[in-house]
Amino acid sequence: MTDALARIHAAFADAGVTGWLHAVGIDSGAQLDVGADRPVCTASVHKLCLLVTLHEHAAAGRLDLTEQVECPPAGRTAGPTGLAAMLDTVRMSLRDLALLMMTVSDNAAADLLLRRVGLDAVNATTARLGLTRTLAVHSFGEMLATVREDAGPGGARALADPHVITRLRALDPARTNRSTPRDMTRLLGAVWRDEACTPEHGAAVRRILGLQVWPHRLASGFPFDDVHVAGKTGSLPTLRNEVGVVEYPDGGRYAVAVFTRTAHTAATLPAADAVIGTAARIAVDALRAEELRTR
Template sequence: MPRFRTSLIAFLGLFLAPLPTADAFGPVRSPVQQDAEARLMNEFSRFAALTDGTVGIAVRDLSSGEMLSFNGDTLFPMASTYKVAVAGKILALLDHGQLGLDEQLPRLGRSMPVRALLDMMLTQSDNEATDALVARAGGPAAVDGWVRALGIKGLRVDSNTAQLLARAKVLSGGFGDEAAAEARLSEGERNARDMPNLAFATDPRDTSTPRAMGELLSAIRQGKALKPSSTALMLSIMDRCKTGKMRLRAMLPPGTQIAHKTGTLNGLGNDAGIVTLPDGRMFVISVFVMKDHRGHVIRDRIMAEAARAAYDYFLFAPERRTV
């Protein structure tokens, strides 16, 4: 009987104990803030409806840490956005004294310094430069290991660019400089070649969620991945990205600073970057579109619209505070 009474008191205690306060679950959002978030998510949903494919968006305020996403945990082929991770691994080797920026690496039978190859990879999305750097980094597994060591889940690197394109069975304008290849193809040629490979789109290799790509960019920008000098070098190169002019940056106010990296394959378009607001605050944004049959113009518009909506949200939304 005493044992039963003890059990009964303990059971009743579950119901009589005070409920946890709102603070136990983090700051309470004001109705105004909740409305602003709902409006942004509705905008993301509206942009996603422009394609017959799948859209993933993740945005993060680097000051507050606030994260919002639409299909943020869905896996997408990274395409050339994986080159952010390649650059990170190369610069980590530099930070540890295992590599020099003037070290010569082979590209198309000609030696070029690491510094130049980094620039070509991040600004022009040059594939030969990328694969020379992947090899110097120790291969795809070494790049993947660097990402995992940062504690980032949902992003994996399995291939170099040549291997990735072979799996994707891409019919592109060339293996080398993607910026130049885009310029060489006419609109009709791009559209004719721009049909998605659905098997490739569902392959888990060389994929990332929008959230994970955002976490990688956040770790880099906040100095958690590289030394300050390497962080500054990487972002200064990404500031000069020449690809994707109609993507994230297209609808941002003139002069807006954005350090970003694009990715393009058949039926697929990505862009991920760090945007600086007029007051100096920054936010990270990743927009991925896959399995799309409607063409690169629609995909580019989705990315541009999402970036502008996020820009306005972070610039004008109310302060994050408890109520």
């Protein structure tokens, strides 16, 4: 494990990021820790907590996932994907809103679901699952509003200024939605072991996570047709995150959470995206080697 830790630190340094990681064998319990208890800003990774809450409520009969919601253009949460980018009124079921929320990280869909279940319910779910360092303090629209407010009159262009970046509340784990890498792998393990919801709803959550469209972070480390990666990304200025589960054809299942931050303010940094997959691959390879050694 020592060699793997050194290689992960070197990969983060080469990519120009500070990184925090936790990886764990879902069945074996073998784990690898790189600042796994460090508080981190979750950004859109927190949509996983909302998804689990939604299915927990459905399993308890508090809502019907086929319930239809109408979403007019006015008042939608901003974002570049899904409903947030659409121009016309849309009518959609709760479960299809969840699909958009997770597969393309649709902020408007997420806030419609959050309005349906409530912020307190999301925090109750994470508390029930023992995620003691995980807390949602605002909706995704409210989080983006703090970025606009903190950026000031310069708007989006001001986010290229490192001095502006330092004052963004959305980048301070004490003032925004937050968790730790270890809490996120604990949540993923609970989902994969059907401890977070009933087996029926756990399967639905896993299916949606497996349909995420972004291949440039976690999945980039596992370019094999017989290895399945399911995950959720999260992004804010200077932040790039992903949490997910890597499943091998021999039955090995590994929950991985990688959170990164860089001093560079550019919106496009391929090396910073790719190192999430690189670090995850190093970690999972080390876990698989450890499992083989202890059999």
